[in-house]
Every structure is written in C-alpha cells, then in structure tokens.
Amino acid sequence: MSAKQWIRITYAKDIPLREGRAVSVGNREIAIFNLGDRFVAIDSRCPHRGGPLSDGIVSGTAVVCPLHGWRLSLENGQGLSPASSGHCVSSFPTRVEEGVVLVELPEAHGPGKRAQGAAETGPGDSRQWSIPLEAMDEAWAAQE
Amino acid sequence: MQKLVVVGNGMAGTACVEQILRHAPRFEITVFGDETYVNYNRILLSSVLAGEKSFDEIILNGLDWYIDNGINLQLGVRIVDVDAGAKTVTGDDGSVTSFDKLLLATGSLPLIPTIEDVKKDGVFVFRNLDDTRALLEQARPGLKAVVIGGGLLGLEAARGLQIQGCDVTVVHLMETLMERQLDSIGGSYLANKMNQMGITVLLGLSTTAILGNGRVEGVQFKGGGSIPAELVVIAAGIRPNVGLGQKAGLEVKRGIVVNDHMETSHPDIFAVGECVQHNGVCYGLIAPLIDQAKVLAATITGNKGPKYQGSVQAAKLKIMGVDVFSAGEIGEKLDGSEVIRYEDPALGIYKRLTIKQNKLSGVILVGDTSDSHRYLEWMRSESDISSMRRQLLFPETPTDLGMAVAEMSDSETVCGCMGVSKGAVIAAIHDKGVCTLSQLKESTRASTGCGSCSELCQKLLKAVVPDFEAEVKKTICKCVPFAEDQLREILRSQQLKSVQEVLDIYGNGLGCEICKPALSYMLDMLWCGDHDEDRSARFINDRVHANIQKDGTFSVVPRIRGGVTSAAELRRIADVAEKYRVRMVKITGSQRIDLLGVQKSDLPKVWADLGMSSGQAYTKGVRMVKTCVGTDFCRFGVQDSTTAGIELERCFENLFTPHKLKMGAVGCPRNCAEATVKDIGMVGQEGSWQVVVGGAAGKKVRRADLLITVENTEQALDAAGLFFQYYRENANYLERTYDFVERLGIEKVRKDTIYAADAVKQGLRERLRRSKARARDAWLERDMPNHPTQFVRIQPLEEVLQ
Numbered sequence: 020m021s022a023k024q025w026i027r028i029t030y031a032k033d034i035p036l037r038e039g040r041a042v043s044v045g046n047r048e049i050a051i052f053n054l055g056d057r058f059v060a061i062d063s064r065c066p067h068r069g070g071p072l073s074d075g076i077v078s079g080t081a082v083v084c085p086l087h088g089w090r091l092s093l094e095n096g097q098g099l100s101p102a103s104s105g106h107c108v109s110s111f112p113t114r115v116e117e118g119v120v121l122v123e124l125p126e127a128h129g130p131g132k133r134a135q136g137a138a139e140t141g142p143g144d145s146r147q148w149s150i151p152l153e154a155m156d157e158a159w160a161a162q163e
Numbered sequence: 164m165q166k167l168v169v170v171g172n173g174m175a176g177t178a179c180v181e182q183i184l185r186h187a188p189r190f191e192i193t194v195f196g197d198e199t200y201v202n203y204n205r206i207l208l209s210s211v212l213a214g215e216k217s218f219d220e221i222i223l224n225g226l227d228w229y230i231d232n233g234i235n236l237q238l239g240v241r242i243v244d245v246d247a248g249a250k251t252v253t254g255d256d257g258s259v260t261s262f263d264k265l266l267l268a269t270g271s272l273p274l275i276p277t278i279e280d281v282k283k284d285g286v287f288v289f290r291n292l293d294d295t296r297a298l299l300e301q302a303r304p305g306l307k308a309v310v311i312g313g314g315l316l317g318l319e320a321a322r323g324l325q326i327q328g329c330d331v332t333v334v335h336l337m338e339t340l341m342e343r344q345l346d347s348i349g350g351s352y353l354a355n356k357m358n359q360m361g362i363t364v365l366l367g368l369s370t371t372a373i374l375g376n377g378r379v380e381g382v383q384f385k386g387g388g389s390i391p392a393e394l395v396v397i398a399a400g401i402r403p404n405v406g407l408g409q410k411a412g413l414e415v416k417r418g419i420v421v422n423d424h425m426e427t428s429h430p431d432i433f434a435v436g437e438c439v440q441h442n443g444v445c446y447g448l449i450a451p452l453i454d455q456a457k458v459l460a461a462t463i464t465g466n467k468g469p470k471y472q473g474s475v476q477a478a479k480l481k482i483m484g485v486d487v488f489s490a491g492e493i494g495e496k497l498d499g500s501e502v503i504r505y506e507d508p509a510l511g512i513y514k515r516l517t518i519k520q521n522k523l524s525g526v527i528l529v530g531d532t533s534d535s536h537r538y539l540e541w542m543r544s545e546s547d548i549s550s551m552r553r554q555l556l557f558p559e560t561p562t563d564l565g566m567a568v569a570e571m572s573d574s575e576t577v578c579g580c581m582g583v584s585k586g587a588v589i590a591a592i593h594d595k596g597v598c599t600l601s602q603l604k605e606s607t608r609a610s611t612g613c614g615s616c617s618e619l620c621q622k623l624l625k626a627v628v629p630d631f632e633a634e635v636k637k638t639i640c641k642c643v644p645f646a647e648d649q650l651r652e653i654l655r656s657q658q659l660k661s662v663q664e665v666l667d668i669y670g671n672g673l674g675c676e677i678c679k680p681a682l683s684y685m686l687d688m689l690w691c692g693d694h695d696e697d698r699s700a701r702f703i704n705d706r707v708h709a710n711i712q713k714d715g716t717f718s719v720v721p722r723i724r725g726g727v728t729s730a731a732e733l734r735r736i737a738d739v740a741e742k743y744r745v746r747m748v749k750i751t752g753s754q755r756i757d758l759l760g761v762q763k764s765d766l767p768k769v770w771a772d773l774g775m776s777s778g779q780a781y782t783k784g785v786r787m788v789k790t791c792v793g794t795d796f797c798r799f800g801v802q803d804s805t806t807a808g809i810e811l812e813r814c815f816e817n818l819f820t821p822h823k824l825k826m827g828a829v830g831c832p833r834n835c836a837e838a839t840v841k842d843i844g845m846v847g848q849e850g851s852w853q854v855v856v857g858g859a860a861g862k863k864v865r866r867a868d869l870l871i872t873v874e875n876t877e878q879a880l881d882a883a884g885l886f887f888q889y890y891r892e893n894a895n896y897l898e899r900t901y902d903f904v905e906r907l908g909i910e911k912v913r914k915d916t917i918y919a920a921d922a923v924k925q926g927l928r929e930r931l932r933r934s935k936a937r938a939r940d941a942w943l944e945r946d947m948p949n950h951p952t953q954f955v956r957i958q959p960l961e962e963v964l965q
Contacts, residue, residue: 027960033952037699038706040952047965068188068233071715074703076680079673083714085711086705087231102185124963143278 025114025121032118034058039082041073044124046122049111052077056117059093060122062108066091066098072108077155165193165263167463168252170407170527172196174269175432175436175452176206176343178221182460184232185650189464192234193260194678195252197241200292201226206449206580207614208295209481212323218292219292223611234786235383237502245411247429248514252407256735257356264431264463266861267419271447274334276311278397279372286395291322301394304328309382309392311370313340315480316397319352321362322397322482332363332390332808334370334382335486336399340441344478344489350515352529356485359511365390403445405437407516423470424901425459435459442473449580449612457582475542477579479532479615484852486532490539492525500524505556514556521549536619540575554870565668568626580612585623592604592627600624639896640677644672647685647895654689659694662686674700681896687819688891691930692937698949708941709766710781712759717748717766719758720780721773722816725790725809726754726836732775741770753787753825755780764956766947776940783897784819786826789837793830793847795856800830802847807876808836811845814880815887817938821894821903824887839867843883847874854881856886856912857904865901884915885924888931921924 024042034040041063050063059080063073070086077083081099083090090100092126096110097153101126112123167183169176177367179193192637203221210216244253249910251261257678270916273288275281285301286296298320302308306329310321313335325331333340338359339350349600354364373391374381383389408419414428419438421427425441427434436452437445445961447454458471459667471965477490493515494502505514508531514924516538518523522545526538543546548555590599591606600620606608613728638644643666645653650669661664662682666674674682679700686694698706709717721736736756746760755778761769769779779785794800808828815824827838828845837846841858844867846853853873856869856872869880889912916927948954 024963026963029957029960033957035699035950035952037697038950040957042959046961066187068713069701069715070713071711074706074715076676076702077678077699078675083676084711102251106187119960136433 023123023125025123028120031058031115031120032119037077038120039063039075040142041071041076041079044122046065047124049059049121049122049124050082051113052082054080058113058120060094060111060113061091061093062110064108065089066106066108067103165189166261167192167264167266168260168262169194169266169268169437169964170234170252170654171266171268171270171438171957172198172202172238173268173270173436173676174202174223175270175451175456176266177202178288178453179266179268179435179459180232181224182258182456183270183464183699183809184804185347185844186460186464186466193237193238193262194229195240195242195260196919197239198293198645199239200231200364201236201238203292204611205291206481208289208292209323210293210614211292212289212298212320213326213483213484219863220380222768226863230518231272242407245407245432247411247413250431259653262431264433265432266459266463267411267427267432267438268436269404269407269438270567272404273397274400275397276370276371276399278311278705280375281373281397283375283379283395283597284377285375285393286373286397287397287398296325298394298396299327300328302329303816305330308332308394308396309334309390310396311382312396312397312398312400313337313364313366314398314400315341315478316924317396318357320396321357322360322485324394325360325362329394330857331361332365332392333357334368334390335364336367336369336386338367339367340364341489342485344493345487346493346495346515347724348504349487349489349513349515349527349529352511353480353485353487355512355600355673360485368402372715401437401447403440404628405438408438410435418455420837421471423458423472424462425455425471426462431460433463435819441471444473447474448478450477450582453580453582453612475539475958477535477539478614479535481613481615485840486528486530488526488535489533490518490530491527491542492522493527494525496884503555510903515538516555518548521547526826536576536579536616538573539579543576544574564720568623578607578609578612578616580594580616581608581610583607587593588620588623589627592624594641596638598624598628598630598638615762620707622895631870638656640675641671642666642678643673643682645669647681648893651689651892654685660686660690660693662697664695676702680705680783684819684821684896688934691933693933695951698953702779706831706949707719707763707766708777708781708944709761709763712761716760716762718780719766719769719773720751720755721770721775721785722776722778722812723775724812724816725788725805727790727805727809728756729786730853735773739769742772743769744910751780753780754789755787764954767948767954770942770945775942777942779941781816782819783822785812785815785817787825789829789841790828791835797830800847801828802845802852803851803876804828804830804845805846805853807845807879810876811843811880811883814935816942818891818934820887820891822894822899824900826883840864841867843867843886845879845883850874852876857901857909859899861903863901865905868904868912881928882917884931885927886912888927888930888934890928891917891934892930 020108023092034053039050043052048063049060049062063113067089070084074085076081079092089103098104098106114121184647202223207221210239213402225540242252243255251259260716273290308324308329309330310333312315313333321331321333339347340353357364369385370382371385372383379395381389381391403418404417408415419434421439435455458469500517503516512530523541571585575585595606596602598604599615610620615645629684646662655802681698698741703711743765745758749757751757786810788808790805794806823840826843827836828843829836829838829962830847840858854870855867856870859865
C-alpha cells in the first residue's frame, strides 16, 4: 500500500522569496518556504509553544519562530539553536512542476513521521540542559 | 497539557521552571510566590543592603518573562495546604488550585534561636527583600547594630549595615566565624580582618535575651553580660521549610526526602532546593539548586534519566576586600587525609588544602581567593594532583593574561552557581557575538548567581573577544561583523539599498532574525524611506502590520491621536469587535484601544471597517502621544496639551525608530499624562514648554532629561523633531532613548541638536521632512497589498486523497 502522495499545493509565485506561507492539507498544517533556488516544506507549528513557523524570518536554510526565537532547519526540521536542539518538526519533500509547488505527504491521517536522523528527546540527553537558553531578544517581548 | 503547580517563586523554583521550559511543552505552569516581587537573586540581597546594587539589578526574570512563557504567576499568595489525594493546593487567600504535578520549592526559613523577648521593634531577620528594605529604612549613621550570627549571611549583613554607617557588632555562638566553612585558624584570620574593617566580633557568646521596653535597647548574653543595641539582625542560620511536605504526607526528615531523580515519596509531587534533603544532605547554596533543577526538569517532563549525585559544597564570602572561599572538607581531624597549610599573618593570607588519595578534597582560602576556581575544578573533576604537589599552594600564575585563561580547560567551570564552563563562555562569544559581561549574563546566565566570577568572566572576554577595548563597537550579530555606526557609514558611502545586498557584500549572505530587522531599519532611515523594502527581512509584525500573539493571532491597535476619540469612532470599534469576534477589547496604558485575537486573513477587513490608521503598536516605531485634557476643560492647565500632543503625533507618525518610541504632552507640571517618563515629552508651564527626552517607565524607570525650554508649541515641536531625527540616525537598533541619552549624556545630545550649528539642524529637519514625506499609513496595504498572499490564507490546489 502506498502511504505517500504528491499533492499540488499552490503556485510558486504565491510564496515570496525568503518567506513562508501556511497551508492546511488534509489534517495537517504545513509551512512552505521559498528559498530562491527551491521550495521547502515543514510542519508549521513550532515544537516549543506552537508558534507559526510560516511567519518566521528565514536565515539561510533555517527559520526562526516568531514567538520565542527557536531556530529550526528547513531542510530536515531539526532544532538548531541551543534551546531547540534535540527537538524537531517533520519535513516533507517538494518539487515544482509547471509553476506549481508539490509536496509529498505521508498518509492523510495519523501523526506526521519524524524527520530522518532527527534526535529524539531522551533521558540523559545532556544537550537538553547543558547549553543555556538563547537570549530572548526584546523583539519577542510584548509590544506595548 | 498537564497542570504543573510550583510553590515558591525563589531561585530554586525559577531555575526549575527555566529548565522545564527547555523541554517540549507539556505543562500549563502556575507559580505561587508568597512575596509580592518577581523572582530575584536572593544571594545578592547583601549587595542591595550594602548599596552596591539596586533592587532592579538583582531581578532574575521580570514580569515579561512570565508572560512570554505563558506562566500564570500568583504573587502574594502563600500556599497553606496540600491535599495529595485530591491533588489540590490551598492558598491563604482561600483559593484552591488543582494540579497534575506539584513542585515544592519552598526554600528555607530563618532559624531563630531561643531568645527571650525576641519580638521587639528593631529586631529583624535577613532573608528576603522586605527584610532588606526594612533594614535599609532603619539603618543610619551612628546607629548601634548587633548581628546575631557569624556565618556567611550574618557577616554580609554586618558589612552592609556598616556601609550604611552603623556601628556594628557581630555576636557568634561558636568560637570560630563561619565554622561551617572554615577551620579555627581560617576563622581567626577572618575575625582579624573584620575587626580591621571596624566591625567588632564577639565569639563564643550565646544571646539569651533582647533588652528594652517595646523597642530593642540591647542584647543580653548567657552569663549576664550585655551590650547596647538599637537594631538587631538575627542571621543564625536557616532550616528547610518543610511544612507543606509534611501536610502532603511526604517522607520528611530534616528536609523533604528526594532520590537521585529528585522524586519525593509521592509520584506526582516533586521538591527542589533548600527545602529538600538528598542523600542525608540539605543544601543552602545556589550551585546545588541549579544541578537539582536540571535533573528535576528531566524527570518531571518524562525524560527521566539524569541523576543528581550531590554537589561539592563551595562558598564564597561576598564582602569587598575580605576574600574568603571554602569548599569540600574542612574538618580538623580527617582520617587518611593530608593537610597542607600556608599562613602569612602580616598579609592576612591563609590557605589550607586537604588531600585524600592524591585528590583535593577540601579548600580553605582567606585573604587570597584568586585560585579558587582552579581548586574547585580539581575537586569537581576529581583530578589526580600528585604531579602538581610542588605548585599546589602557589599555582604558577602566568603574568600574561591570555596564558592564564588559556591554561583553563574548556570544561573548567567559570560560574559555579549556574554551571557555565569556559567552553560555554567562548561559544557564546563566537556564536552569539557576545562582547560584554551583560551580554554574557543574558546569553549564558554566567555570573548571575553570586557574581563572584564576574572578574574571571571579564578576563575571559578580554582574552577572547577580538575588540574587547572597544566595547561600544558592538556588532549587530555574527552575520554582519561590523559595529552599527561603521555599518551606517558603509551603507551610505556604498549606496546600498537592500538588506540582501548588504548581507551578500558585507555579511555571510544569510542573515538572521537579529540583523535582518536591524538592517531593514537602517536602510529605511538612511535613505529616508527610498530604499528597496524587503518584507522577508522584517519581523512578522512588520509584514502584516499587527502584533503577533502567543496563539498566532494578531492584535490591532488603531491610531487614536493624543488619546482623543469620538462616539462615532468608538461605535465602529465596537462593531468591528463584534463582527470579527475579537476575543478581548483592551484599553491600553497608552490611551488607546487594543483588539486582541484577530486572524491574519481578517486584518485588511478589520482595518477597512475601522476606517482608522495604524497605531504602529506592533513595531519599533512611533507609538503614540499620551495627553491630558490641557486647557480646554482642566482648571489647572496652562498649555493646550491635547492639541499640541495630537500635532506631535501627526509630526512623527508612521515613521520607524531604533526601538519603540512613546511620547507624552501635559498641560501643566502636575504631569497627569506622565510626559516625564516618556521617550519624548512636552511639559506645559505658564508661558512655556519644557521638552524632555529619554524618560522611561517600563523595565527601567527613568526621569526624562530636560532638552530645552521654549516659548511656544511650534518651537517645542521643532526641538522634539531635532531630537527625534538625531535619535533615529545615531542610536543602535533596539536602543531605547533612555539608554541612548544615558550613553551619550544629555549635554552631548543638546550640543548635537538644539545647540548645533544651523546647517546641522537644517540637515536633521530636512531628512526628517523627507522621511515623513515618504511615510505612509501601513494599513493602506489593505487595498494595495505588498504581495498577493500577504494576508491571504493559501488553499491547496488539490486535497489529500482519503
């Protein structure tokens, strides 16, 4: 049984360069980013507090969650900052055909598969707490 | 989400919450604190008493930290009961809160020796901020103060009171000061030092009674002797605060008993800090708390594995000029141990090392603690020191600073309180662009405990940071390795107009969430709005012109100039709130109305229905002008502050600034709209306006400096404009006016603005005029979006096959 399928998501021009957009597909919400030379797709909710990753600032091949600054790889969903290290979101293969971005998604129901090679949070994983939290920039603080 | 209730808002409870937040979110956290303050660094209370630090400086996490992390903070509520069966806690306000997991971080209580008539006016304990404030209120030059207790806390309190001018005597029950940390020789060296400083030390005296009628007049000792006292501080030690543990039916000995995973005898109740007993030991210092917090966070979040295996007890006396350090074994008679001593009575230096099986097991240092971190590291790592015996007491201290730092291994601890290694400090310097001690504190938490490692941290910074001398030459981040003033020059001279161009030519080509918004601001400011705007380099708030909330929705704050609105406007706001099911309508502290919980895709419709312009409440830009009712209605108003304030807001609105900018205008010096704590304020006087700048009433409270006094509103607006543009052009990104003005000094600000040569002033006015001419109400993008999907929710072209 084929558990995966390529879904036609949206027109490439709908996603501006170095920005992301959230799309609900089936029972999941994914964030698609335009990196200039390719499109990438990951789960759109930050593993920290569920922040909308599609609204984050793109930094190379990473995105920074707008809520508390968690940094996640757009290539494999893995956490890259001290705080997010050890956490991850699912990432999905993409391709572009005739100006349309397609994303390969697992079966329609059930939870998303973890990214390949992503570290599980586990007992004794010293990275969980041996590295200090990334300084939370005032930019994330309440605005008024 | 499970409910986690934390009882205790002190250092241990907070450290646990900080650690728990590093794990995947699984808790709705409620923190109860019986004090009415946010969490602060209790270790530094003695520094507050000594006037070395203000309360603000010892705050660990302000209110915004609780808000940002979604923590429900209940201050001033003392939890009085725990029902382990029903899983509820009861507060002294009668509230009952249920929990799935409970964390007791109740700390310790002061130990009050049996003394007759101890409850008299003028008798204090020294345990929390209120105690400290009370002591500061009472202390005055010449006051006779007696501190009962010659331990760490007692001695620090004594020194603090002495700095406040009191005539201080320390009365200690034992024959040795700090007998828990020092042997008798070390204690005598310390007592000499205290005496030299002018603090009288009385040893081996048991206090039996407080003398006086209602108010303290003296203290009496066993055997009959007494000394006069007008103020008494009892600092005779602490005992674990285990009351709630007992009520919950937990196993309690001296402290609440916990195992290596920080579990108590109840599966859903945990305990940490000074209230616990681990392996027969109760700890009263900070480093063990941090170790415990890390383990507890792993256990409670379902990542059980790391074990707490006890801590090396190390203590440092924090009195300027009195260096005392102690760690590990200090006993006089130790089986199988060797003791090495060095004494120099003239210099007041005493060193004692205890060695067991070629390993360092105890250290006492009085008079010279410069090698304390090295000894502590040897103890923690259980290093074999047999090859170093010749240099043990006098480790060769390289004169070259770089060498001294280079000698430390990467794993060597720099900050024992927070458990930060040399490697972590260096990583912070390289990876996060840390250049200063304050940045290091923020980034790694190093030196935020007892603070005694600050010197070592400074040395490390000096040795590693390339441009340490030029502390002001702070780079934005590692992506663009230039100081901001340098970068502004480059952008100007090289005619760069887009963020990506700057990153490609002068940076790493990638950029990050720190430099991209900073560069966006600089380009907009430098080219007066005539730059290549790249929304991908802006924070989400500036892409959709609304403030993102914790659930991903947005808040909408329309511009209500000077806080003056109308019935029609209010009616429209009410209609919008209902139509878009706004979750909360909030009057802000800035005389405005905030509509919270709006979906991104609804923003353009909301703005259109409101028919008002953007209040810029989401950006680093011009926020608002708060005004009083001025002369129109007020009996006291001497200037028309409402009209002037609205005009001030119109002059600057829609412009970006290095950080948010709030203003105020008041019609008389009664200052009802608080203009003197705004970034820019206009204060009306009879026949004149005072223009004030650099005020703050946020994280920091600062009274604004007077820029100039002028005769009329036009001149006031001009002076405000000169300052406004000067700040835009010269402040670093994210530098508020109050830091900016303080950094430069108000005299320099005046010289460069109101007293500057006419040509300079004309330049400032002209660039402000040009920027203003290009600035637009951001909400007009409702009709002319920056991109077709700026606000639109993308729908997939096809659905997933079911």
